[in-house]
Structure formats: structure tokens, C-alpha cells
């Protein structure tokens with residue numbers, strides 16, 4: 001069983017408008033509402049790939065209730081979200097139908113008390129310390145009240161339980177989390193540059209490893225993925241850019257990497273799967289989903305170059 005942690009879960013709204021223009025009124029032509037937050041999206045993609053996933057983090061208020069109802073509709077997901085007094089946030093993705101561009105607005109999330117945080121930490125330690133957990137993904141921003149070093153604690157607890165742990169966050173929580181030596185981090189180019197101060201991806205990726213991450217997979221948008229790992233260095237590139245809504249493409253890459261890890265795939269196959277899932281998510285209406293025909297089409301066309309390290 002894979003565990004995904006979403007401390008700042010969200011009810012994701014996606015609006016499609018004919019053309020997004022500041023200072024004007026828009027008629028929304030399509031509305032979708034989904035359970036979201038990065039770890040929830042990762043879990044939904046993993047479940048669609050046939051994995052059983054326990055979803056944990058916080059949920060509260062009417063939005064939290066709606067999010068949990070959405071989760072019950074996806075088979076393969078086990079809801080282990082912990083209740084909080086504050087209401088789960090909403091996020092809004094506005095898709096401009098003319099240009100295909102997406103504008104994302106994320107609420108900050110509920111205030112989490114220190115008692116709620118300590119309760120979560122104890123439950124998490126018990127969960128990852130129990131039997132049958134094959135990997136943990138720690139994903140997304142932290143809600144107000146959760147300590148900035150939260151991910152570092154969660155990484156250490158997973159490592160103590162000998163469970164492989166992946167971290168996908170940004171800013172100071174990423175910096176501290178990386179120093180706790182996760183097995184894998186998956187920053188995008190911007191997060192990587194902020195972490196390391198380096199703007200050239202291969203240099204920044206190597207630097208992120210020096211800071212503590214065992215392996216680093218950088219997501220570089222339409223240019224695919226760059227992986228720097230103890231087993232080797234690879235670049236995985238999609239055959240062509242896919243038009244659509246890129247929200248959640250990084251989450252699908254995480255799902256591809258994690259599923260590949262627990263299935264024992266070699267790095268080049270894991271990376272190809274992650275790139276194909278990302279592309280297939282751009283083609284889908286919302287984060288946490290992917291277009292299976294695009295996935296099947298792109299997967300054999302992903303180019304993976306690079307080499308394994310000398311044994």
C-alpha cells in the first residue's frame with residue numbers, strides 16, 4: 001500500500017472561459033469540482049493505475065466533507081484524512097479556451113492547531129511504522145499553523161520505518177525536507193532554482209542531491225524530466241508538447257515515479273511512465289486525471305537518454 005500525505009488538501013474548481021481578460025466580467029462555460037491538493041491528485045492517478053492508496057492529511061468544514069465524498073467515489077483509495085476545526089481550502093484554475101493558458105488561484109488553507117498537528121504526527125508515525133506500506137509521498141504546501149519543518153519530521157519518520165519517501169513541495173519546507181534526506185524529490189525548474197540558486201537544470205539538480213536528497217527528478221515542463229540518481233543520470237522527453245490544462249501534470253509525474261518504484265521498474269521505464277502520465281494529464285480536464293488514449297500513445301514515444309552509473 002502506498003501512502004500519500006496532503007497536509008493542505010483542497011477542493012479544486014476548474015472554470016473554462018472563452019477568453020480571460022483582466023477588468024472584465026466572464027461567463028464560465030464549463031465548471032468542474034474535484035478532490036485535490038497535490039497528494040490527493042497523486043493518489044487518484046495511482047488508483048487509476050491499479051494501486052491501493054491511503055490518503056492522509058487534514059480535512060475540515062463543508063469543503064472537507066465534499067472532498068471526502070469525492071474520495072469515496074474513487075475505488076482504490078482509503079480515506080485516512082484527519083479532521084480539523086478549520087475548513088479545507090478551495091483552489092481555482094481558470095482555463096482560457098482561446099489561448100489554452102491556465103491561471104491558478106490557491107487559497108492559503110485552514111489554520112491547524114498544535115494539538116491537531118501533534119495528533120496527525122502520531123497517527124502518521126503509526127501508519128508508516130505499520131506493516132504493508134511500500135512508499136510514502138509528501139506533497140504540496142503547508143497550511144497555516146503547521147511548522148515549516150513538518151516535512152523534515154515526516155521524512156525522518158518514514159526513513160526510520162525504512163519506507164521509501166518522496167517529497168514534492170517548495171520553498172523553506174522543501175529546503176528543510178531535503179536536508180532530512182528523502183529518497184526522492186521532484187521539484188519543478190522554479191522550485192529547484194529557488195532551492196539551489198542555480199538556474200541551469202543539471203547543475204541545480206546535482207546541487208539538490210548534495211543538499212541531502214538521495215535522488216532528484218526535476219520536471220521541466222514540455223522538456224520532460226531530468227533525473228540525477230545514485231544509479232545514473234537520465235533525461236526523458238515527450239515526443240511533442242500536448243495542448244491543454246497543465247494543472248496536476250507534476251502530480252501525475254510523481255504518481256508515475258512512485259508506481260514505478262514500488263513495481264521495481266528500472267529508472268528509464270519509471271521516467272517514461274512519468275512523462276507519459278504528465279502529458280496525458282495535460283490532455284485531461286482536471287488535475288488528478290489523465291487521458292488513457294494519450295498515455296498509451298505517448299508512452300512508447302518517450303525518448304530516454306543517459307546512462308547508468310558504473311557499478
Ligand SMILES: O=P(O)(O)OC[C@H]1O[C@](O)(CO)[C@@H](O)[C@H]1O
Nearest residue numbers: 010036037038106140141248287
Ligand atoms: O499545495 P499547493 O502547492 O498549494 O498546490 C495545490 C494545488 O496544486 C494542484 O495540486 C495541482 O498540482 C491543484 O490540484 C491544487 O490543489
